[in-house]
Amino acid sequence: MSEHIILSLSFILLAGIVCQWLAWRVKYPAIIFLLATGIFAGPVMGWLDPDELFEDLLFPFVSLAVAVILFEGSLTLKLQNIPGLERVIRNMITIGAFITWMGTTLATRLLLDFSWNVSFLFGALMVVTGPTVITPLLRTVRPKENVAHILQWEGILIDPLGAILAVLVFEFILAGGAEGGFAAGLVVFGKMVLIGVLFGAVSGYLFAFLLKKYWIPQYLHNFASLALVCVVFAVSNMFEAESGLLSVTVLGIWLANTKGLDLDDILDFKESLSILLISMLFIMLAARMNLSSFRDLGWPAVAVFAVIQFVIRPVSVHLCALGSKLSMNERHLLSWIAPRGIVAAAISALFAIKLQAVGYPFAAAMVPLTFMVIVGTVVLQSTTAGPLARFLKVAEPEPNGFLIVGANRLAQVIALELKKNGIRTFLTDQNWSSVTEARLKGLQAYWGNPVSEHAERHIDLIGIGHLLAVSPQMELNALAAHYYRLEFAKENIFTIRISEPTAGKAEAKTAFKYGGRPVFSESLNYQDLSRMLEQGAEMKTTLLSEEFTFEQFQNQIDAKRIPLFAIDTNHRVQVFTAEPDFQPKAGWKIMSLAEKVPVEAE
Template sequence: MHDYELLALSAILLTGMGCQWIAWRLRLPAILFLLLCGIVAGPVLGWLRPDHLFGDLLFPFISLAVAVILFEGGLTLKFQEIRGIEKVIRNLITVGTAITWLITAVAVRWLLGFSWEIAFLFGAIMVVTGPTVIVPMLRTVRPKEHVAHILRWEGILIDPIGATLAVLVYQFIVSGAEQAEVLASLIVFGKILVIGFVLGGSVGYLLGSALRRHWVPQYLHNFTALALVCGVFALSNALEAESGLLSVTVMGILLGNMKDVHIDEILDFKESLSVLLISMLFIILAARMDMAAFVGLGWSSVAVFAVIQFLSRPLTAQISAIGSKLTMAERHLLSWIAPRGIVAAAISALFAIRLEEAGYPEATHMVPLAFMVIIGTVLLQSLTAGPIAKWLQVAEPEPNGFLIVGADGLARAIAETLQKNGIRTIVADQSWENIKAANMQGVRTYWGNVVSVHAENHLDLSGVGGLLALSASNDLNALAARYYRLEFGPGNIYTIRNRQSANRIRQDKVAIQHGGEPLFEESLTRDELCRLLAAGAKMKTTPLTGDYSYEAYLRQNQNQRIPLFAIDPGKRAYPVTGGSTLSPRAGWKIIGLSRGTVPAPGVASAVRPWPDAVG
């Protein structure tokens, strides 16, 4: 009876998963593939009909999904991130909003012949960018810290601002622009602000206080946060239409900046949920698009997109950055990135329906025009922002490096060898003697507790994408592995075995539980590696060629050179672990520990030669 609904929902989820995976493999924003699949499944083939599938629940589902995404975005906004760039963000969401609104409205009026009312409404909708498109793009482009923070803050804050502006313009249109109704629109604006800040701030503070005092069991943290977000959004909209986005954004920002409130698990859950919702939303909204109306807009719609991309955004960014410390290169990149996303599509569809019922037939053109701008900005910026960032030299280096916990002789030897092979490393230790020795060897250092608030604020992790926990403390290693699990991902965290004993199995279980894979072969404990180094063993790098394979390396250097890392031609290092399935090929390098004349425990063997060893 419900076969179509079941198949359609399952297909949306599977397609979204597939698009995300393809985007990860190709290092392109997933939105490109999600939009393409939605268009093919919907207007092209007619397989997916969102209005039939969801019925009256379509727009409530879209609204709740956007609310969850904005709340998750608010959780990631930290006030310490914007020191020195506050004015730029303020200008972008105030002066920049006005500039984008007016330029877009005039362009739509002159190029497409829309009435001034519809033109100004569409201009208000187009001021939004949003985390649904900004955050995935930032993962791919990886701009420098200031630009990334500005774009993320703007994208999250501009959504409720754009939605509120669109509501005010809509109220102005349906009221007939009478003086009394203009005053009523200003009252609506005031109510949205009051409800958003009071309701969102109050619930955010109460939730933070409950988490801080452990009034909510840990297993209910995620469910409680999700339920409160949905409840705040619904109540806020019931009190005043379209105020819910502001409420959940304020709630997320306040909760994310409260002291002594641990939200890592909530943030992890919400990030996963956001990926799911973004995937579904783009497919569903793209499937609703009317291709005939889209094509019927003609080249004038392309001209509107060009005005937004090449006039409105550069002017907005350059004016907003006046008086800031941003370099010209950073300002140019800021002028290029401003993709439109889900909120623009959802709001345009919602107000198009309302205005068409109110006697404005041209309002139906807002939806295909909005998709024209969304597809244009996402496609152009996704494909070009990365190369432009590298050309302007404002892109962070590839996150191929390692943060190394500990800075003793073993950690310094590994860091120095990786660094010589082009792998970015930074060692962290609370021992000044160890840090001083690392500095003398030219290794980047951090002096302090790697899991402290100071480290969170001052430890520069640019170019770093993995963790090597090499300290003598099992507890510190496990804590660091758990602390940086969200930062680097569980698959990029490795912890060393500190001793070979009856407790080894328990130590390995702890490491895996906290996201760290046991490092190196099982027999290579930290004690054994330190013993070998103290006895004169050296780190050696050996290149692999067509004539000298990894298998030949292992055969020829058995018991003499222990492989620790494999480095591919792209300068990405892979630790050799007990369960490693690496298959290095020609062009790779192997970092191994050369025993030299140091015998293995209980073994007295001669040194065997190896070809082309690089010290």
């Protein structure tokens, strides 16, 4: 028996990472593959039965997992960002959320004949979109800046706010059902809010105090935060049932808005933990599905999905965008994208069991209905949003541009040649004169520390897919590469050598972890390239052809040309390193630093 349990858990973990990897490869939300895996392993093949596997531990595990996921989401909710948000975003997380809640409630009640209580709860669940499904969708669709920012902030803010709404509605239902009256339900509802807010705020204050006083060593921050979330969730529930979800959400919001608190390590850890828990939850919850329950819902459930997708969302967006500068095409795309995700799935499964226990009809049907909307929105929007964005002409080009750390002469020359070839660049430097000079040449440049919070808010990375650190400061280059490692793929982070590489132990001792890929040739460093520019070298772009190959380009004897970048026939930029993983072909362009200007082949 124990071998079967170990094998099942191992399968869930393996299937989870395979699904996440596959989603990364094909650029689709992982939820599609996780749900398909759970359904295949559960109701289709009968290999996985979470109820038999976990028995009484299943829903305590689901509850704790949801608490951790909500805590991780609420850590990103900084109240200082709300007053500065565009009016559209503010409207969408308030007016838009209310329209979605009421509209979904009404559709569920009229089309499926659910009770008003269950309909209100399902409507609250459908408010949540969430960054776990929005972020991968944005990577695929690549909408223009206005649309991307609105969807991103809506997903971040609506996740904990929608979860709070769902919890409050659920608690109000339980309160009324348990005591049999509106007044009694209102009292229990108030107790839940009071205990949830009190426990969350007090625990947040104490934990922030301990972190600020350095009473918890750095290596225990992640462990301590995880233990705190579990304890706060459990103790809060002990005082008032189901107040724990509100407590951990308030805890996360409190920590996120405490000044002078460095939460980067905790956020990284919680993000990794959330990926693990999300993968397990989706597979297990999908494996519990009874396929016949989907058939039992029938066409009225499809009608509810259609109303949510084609009526409620467009009405909500267009009302929230009234008076804004958004174009009609941007509003149309916003109206199309609102996928539901893990919070809706996990909370619906959890609440359905509890509502069934107190005698609410249709509570069990809420789970397959939720999954139907999740699968419908994710699959439909993932497959159509990209083509729709391109049709509406509100899609950004491939994120092919470069964030260049340094605005010195070398950085400017590189940026100008990339710009000439249609590649977006954004320079950043702490030297005001260098930044001013770059701006006078028509380049986008940020004056300040590239790894500061101010830079995070003011550097526009739309269309940027690479980091190129070419400042004369080795430590700054390495720090920038480390800082942006979560923003850009590892293979797209490049740093220039500052001096000739040393040999043996000295080289190993001075190497930076996450320091980026050394760019250009092993024998070249920042000083060499700067010296060449001072001696009159220029950046040139050469078009390769069948008659003039890359080998011929390299073997020219009338000029010294150092290849730095290659642009392929799909307009993607490749960066030369000591061991390039590409071979330029006919039709490619080679950007090189040339000591003299030879006659180039057209």
